[in-house]
Amino acid sequence: MSSVILASASTDLARRVRLASGDNLFVLAPEQVPTGPAQLLGLSNGTGPVQAVMLDVTGEGSPDGSLGLAERFQEQFPHIAVLLVTDRPNELGLSALRAGVRDLVEPGLPIDEIRWVLLRAIEANSAATADGQKATPEASGRVITVASPKGGVGKTTLATNLAVGLAQESPNGTVLVDLDIQFGDVAAALDLDPEYTLADAVHGAGLRDVTGLKTLLTKHRTGLHVLCGVKSPVEGDEITAEHVNTILGLLISEFRYVVIDTAPGMGPHTLAALDHTTDLVLTASLDVPSVRGLRKEMELLDELELPPATRHVAVNMVDRGGGLSLADVEATIGRKVDFAIPRSSKVMASTNRGRPILEDRGRDKVSKDLEQLVSRFRPTTVRKSGLSWSSRHRGAAS
Ligand SMILES: Nc1ncnc2c1ncn2[C@@H]1O[C@H](COP(=O)(O)OP(=O)(O)OP(=O)(O)O)[C@@H](O)[C@H]1O
Ligand SMILES: [Mg+2]
Structure with missing residues (x-):
């Protein structure tokens, strides 16, 4: 799997995502996350081409910073899938969808399910970007x-x-x-x-x-x-x-x-x-x-x-x-x-x-x-949106 960036304070989640991504992971604490996607990608430089970014917003804090970042990713790097780790899928689902988040992930997900969620998000994202613009x-x-x-x-x-x-x-x-x-x-x-x-x-x-x-x-x-x-x-x-x-x-x-x-x-x-x-x-x-x-x-x-x-x-x-x-x-x-x-x-x-x-x-x-x-230079993207909450209780968000 290509590289994944995870912004989370949870070492346990980082351990599971690391194993799920085959050790192709760059982790940073939420407070270290820059506002610009290019800067975030710059920080992870050296880990290979990034295909997914997971932003952990678990807890009561405001997800606005992460949603803003997701939106900028969609605008500037649409070939990278952004996933939101959250224990509040019902509350955040709609705004996440609007911000271009590809999937919501439950914080306690086991390794094999995280792997599956990442692969699915990357795949769905490539298909969507291929519709209107090449994923390059x-x-x-x-x-x-x-x-x-x-x-x-x-x-x-x-x-x-x-x-x-x-x-x-x-x-x-x-x-x-x-x-x-x-x-x-x-x-x-x-x-x-x-x-x-x-x-x-x-x-x-x-x-x-x-x-x-x-x-x-x-x-x-x-x-x-x-x-x-x-x-x-x-x-x-x-x-x-x-x-x-x-x-x-x-x-x-x-x-x-x-x-x-x-x-x-x-x-x-x-x-x-x-x-x-x-x-x-x-x-x-x-x-x-x-x-x-x-x-x-x-x-x-x-x-x-x-x-x-x-x-x-x-x-x-x-x-x-x-x-x-x-x-x-x-x-x-x-x-x-x-x-x-x-x-x-x-x-x-x-x-x-x-x-x-x-x-x-x-x-x-x-x-x-x-x-x-x-x-000639403006992509005409038709975004296929497919947002679901990936948890052991799939369908809970619907
Ligand atoms: N399609 C056009 N019809 C009429 N006037 C034009 C047209 N395109 C450019 N001009 C005029 O020609 C002049 C030169 O245009 P412009 O400055 O864009 O050329 P340039 O190639 O950048 O020039 P330079 O090589 O000096 O930088 C400007 O006054 C501009 O308004
Ligand atoms: Mg000129």
């Missing part, structure tokens, strides 16, 4: 990098709309990083006045742990978290690819969606981001230099030994005026165009106002096309 880290944590060979083609526009769109589904699970190190303008595109920027993140607490780094993020009005770019190009000089590597590693451990805006071309910071990227949105505008650049960039990417990322081609500022068609683009790059975003004065107005188009869910074409881009 790829599904639960996506790192989406928006890049282009040429400047001014709409990277920031796409990255900010993508991030705002994903934040509507997962406000606390989405972070946008401005990796246009010298001339980043994500803050302006979102009308943010950040207290801290990437320049602060490469000093002190920012690089040590994700808790420190999170204090340097700016919260957008949609709930989206943003690591804003430096305020002057000079500040960008001290940011290295290694810094980028560390920062992204920390953010990935905490956020379900990490969206990255980049500078034009394939500079060292963008290459560092590509090492973490699960989805690369390659952007070009509908003109010959941009499309040629895109083809060269794709050839370069083929030559580089980078971790595999799914490529999505987005052609922006599509209109009929320039004499180039999407079919011409496809013939030049030798693959299909995934997204075509029309040229629209609404986009420029939204940039100037600092309010991404998708904040207002319009019915016009450009809003719909941007929404389609977001849906």
Whole structure:
């Protein structure tokens, strides 16, 4: 069986769960449990891939902290089954179900029954996550990098709309990083006045742990978290690819969606981001230099030994005026165009106002096309809920 995390003060329960899980167990006291799933998984690092988390709320105390954690697991790591150990199944059943708890476990359960309950929960969870999203880290944590060979083609526009769109589904699970190190303008595109920027993140607490780094993020009005770019190009000089590597590693451990805006071309910071990227949105505008650049960039990417990322081609500022068609683009790059975003004065107005188009869910074409881009990354999960109280008296909760 894969690893199990148990949060409980009971050494007897820990002994039984250890035997039930074939010694693949990480135990911690309830008061040591962090509020974030990623931090909890970080603590158990080294015990192998975690498939189940058991939270013991036996007794009279409030289960709210554990239910909140279960909810965040469901949102950020849906492939991990959360079970609640409780002697109050009738009282807690409904709120546990709502929080995404997979099963309730009676505290005195014998070893063989615990084993069975764990296997059943893990199995049911995989089946449910397989319905709408793959039970892999790829599904639960996506790192989406928006890049282009040429400047001014709409990277920031796409990255900010993508991030705002994903934040509507997962406000606390989405972070946008401005990796246009010298001339980043994500803050302006979102009308943010950040207290801290990437320049602060490469000093002190920012690089040590994700808790420190999170204090340097700016919260957008949609709930989206943003690591804003430096305020002057000079500040960008001290940011290295290694810094980028560390920062992204920390953010990935905490956020379900990490969206990255980049500078034009394939500079060292963008290459560092590509090492973490699960989805690369390659952007070009509908003109010959941009499309040629895109083809060269794709050839370069083929030559580089980078971790595999799914490529999505987005052609922006599509209109009929320039004499180039999407079919011409496809013939030049030798693959299909995934997204075509029309040229629209609404986009420029939204940039100037600092309010991404998708904040207002319009019915016009450009809003719909941007929404389609977001849906590519948004899982459509149909959760099969199956909650029962696993005890010697099965059915007692019903
Ligand atoms: N579909 C569109 N229709 C009309 N204008 C657009 C469209 N997409 C982007 N723009 C405008 O083009 C300008 C450049 O866009 P954006 O800043 O997103 O490009 P970029 O690739 O990030 O540029 P840079 O390489 O300089 O960072 C902005 O003023 C933006 O409003
Ligand atoms: Mg930009």
